[in-house]
Structures are given as C-alpha cells and as structure tokens.
Amino acid sequence: MNGKRIGRWGLLAVICLSFSIGEAFAQKKDFANLTRYAKENSALSKTAKKEKRVVFMGNSITEGWVRTHPEFFKTNGYIIGRGISGQTSYQFLLRFREDVINLSPALVVINAGTNDVAENTQPYNEDYTFGNIVSMVELARANKIKVVLTSVLPAAAFKWRMEIKDVPQKIQALNARIETYAKVHKIPFVDYYNAMVADDNRTLNPQYTKDGVHPTGEGYDVMERLIKTAINKA
Known part of the structure; x- marks a missing residue:
C-alpha cells in the first residue's frame, strides 16, 4: 500500500514538474516578437500636434523596404517601418498595440497575408486571416488612427x-475580399498586385523581384508611387 502511495506521489511530482518546465519554456517564447522594435519604439519622442506620423505594418516585404529604400521613409516623414520577416497576420495582431497604437501615428499602412498563405505559423484559413486584418482596422479606428489597406503581392x-x-488563387481571393471590405468601409486600398503581376496573372513580375516573392529596388519604386498617393489622400 505504501509503495503504491509513494508511486502515485512520485508520478504526481513528475507531472507537476513537467507542467512547471513547460510553463517556464512557454514564458521564454515571444511568438509575436513583441520586443523586436522595443528599443526603437521607446526612442521615439511623443508626437507633436502637427506631426502626421505613419507606421508601415508588415512582414519581410516591409522590413526589406525600409532597408532597401530608407530615404523614401525619411524624405516623406513616414519614419516608422514595423515589418518583421516571416510573420503572419496573427503575429501582427498581437503586436499591433506595441508597434502601432502606442506610437500614436496619424495613419497605419497594413500589408498582411503573404506568410499566412505560406502557412508560416499554421494551416491557411482565409476567414482567420481576413478576420485578423479586420481586427487591426477596428483597433486602429478605435484609437483614431487612419488606415490604408494594401493587397498581397503576387506570388506563384x-x-x-x-x-x-x-498560391495565386489564394492570394487573389484574399485580395478581392480585402478590397471589397475597404470599399464598403471607405478605407483607401492600394492594389500592388495588379501593378506588379506578370502577364500570366500569377507571378511577381521578374523585373521587380529575384526570388518571386520579395521586391527589388525597382519593385519598391512601383509600390512607393502607389502608397504615397494613397497616404496623401488619406
């Protein structure tokens, strides 16, 4: 009897220890990479009354944009690029307060969906991805931040x-849904897709990319003309 009790207590101890280790491991993980821009965010001064700060929220396409054409952001006073390579809309939504709301911008540009379709964090579900985008819009508007929505770039x-x-069909379907939502809710929508797709209406035009997903400097030139016009109107 005592042996059985000791065995049970030993098993319980092992289970409790495993939970403790698991929780400690989970706490060390930062799924949304909330600290990625912590230093840059804390370094930003509070917005002046006349300052019209713009945040670009995105993945590696946005991160690469800031790295490739930093002068575009500096010259236009947009200042803030908050792209993180590999991230999905689920992660955008989790860090939206840290990297957008808390920075008190006048406007946020949201480019989401590429890595969702690529299933970087979980199987692709268009409803979930679209819902994440809608949630970001609603959070922005609740905090009096204007929004510009953009299409997912072409990719085969x-x-x-x-x-x-x-992949192309999934991107096209998501883009159509985002565009419709933007029209219904009177949100500016920037269509990178049709400006950058190849003649096959599937792939990113080779003159704008080297790997079929990420733009080169020439690709960002196209995006800059489109987004600047939308931001100025907004």
Whole structure:
C-alpha cells in the first residue's frame, strides 16, 4: 500500500514538474516578437500636434523596404517601418498595440497575408486571416488612427514551402475580399498586385523581384508611387 502511495506521489511530482518546465519554456517564447522594435519604439519622442506620423505594418516585404529604400521613409516623414520577416497576420495582431497604437501615428499602412498563405505559423484559413486584418482596422479606428489597406503581392509559389498549392488563387481571393471590405468601409486600398503581376496573372513580375516573392529596388519604386498617393489622400 505504501509503495503504491509513494508511486502515485512520485508520478504526481513528475507531472507537476513537467507542467512547471513547460510553463517556464512557454514564458521564454515571444511568438509575436513583441520586443523586436522595443528599443526603437521607446526612442521615439511623443508626437507633436502637427506631426502626421505613419507606421508601415508588415512582414519581410516591409522590413526589406525600409532597408532597401530608407530615404523614401525619411524624405516623406513616414519614419516608422514595423515589418518583421516571416510573420503572419496573427503575429501582427498581437503586436499591433506595441508597434502601432502606442506610437500614436496619424495613419497605419497594413500589408498582411503573404506568410499566412505560406502557412508560416499554421494551416491557411482565409476567414482567420481576413478576420485578423479586420481586427487591426477596428483597433486602429478605435484609437483614431487612419488606415490604408494594401493587397498581397503576387506570388506563384514559396521556395521555403513548395508543398503549398494554389498560391495565386489564394492570394487573389484574399485580395478581392480585402478590397471589397475597404470599399464598403471607405478605407483607401492600394492594389500592388495588379501593378506588379506578370502577364500570366500569377507571378511577381521578374523585373521587380529575384526570388518571386520579395521586391527589388525597382519593385519598391512601383509600390512607393502607389502608397504615397494613397497616404496623401488619406
């Protein structure tokens, strides 16, 4: 009897220890990478009354944009690029307060969806991705931040996830849904897709990319003309 009790207590101790280790491990993880821009965010001064600060929220396409054409952001006074390579809309939504709301911008540009379709964090579900985008819009508006929505860029496939099929169709369907939502809610929508797609209406035009997903400087030139016009109108 005592042996059984000791065994049970030992098993319980092991279970409790495993939970403790698991929780400690989970606490060390930062799924949304909330601290990625912590230093830059804290360094930003409070917005002046006449300052019209713009935040660009996105993934590696946005992160690469700031790195490739930093003068575009500086010259236009946009200042803030908050792109993180590999992230999905789920992660954008989690860090939206840290990297957008708390910075008190006048406007946020949201480019989301590429890595959702690539299934970087979980299987693709258009309803969930679209819902994340809508939630970001609602959070922005609740905090009196104007929004510009953008299309997902063209892509025929993802080299890091070649098993993902029907990529162009998924991107087109999501873009159509975002555009419709933007029109209904009177939100500026920037269509990068049709300005940058190749003649096959599937791939990112080779003159704008080297890997089929990320723009080169020439690709960002196209995006800059479109987004600047939308921001000025907004």
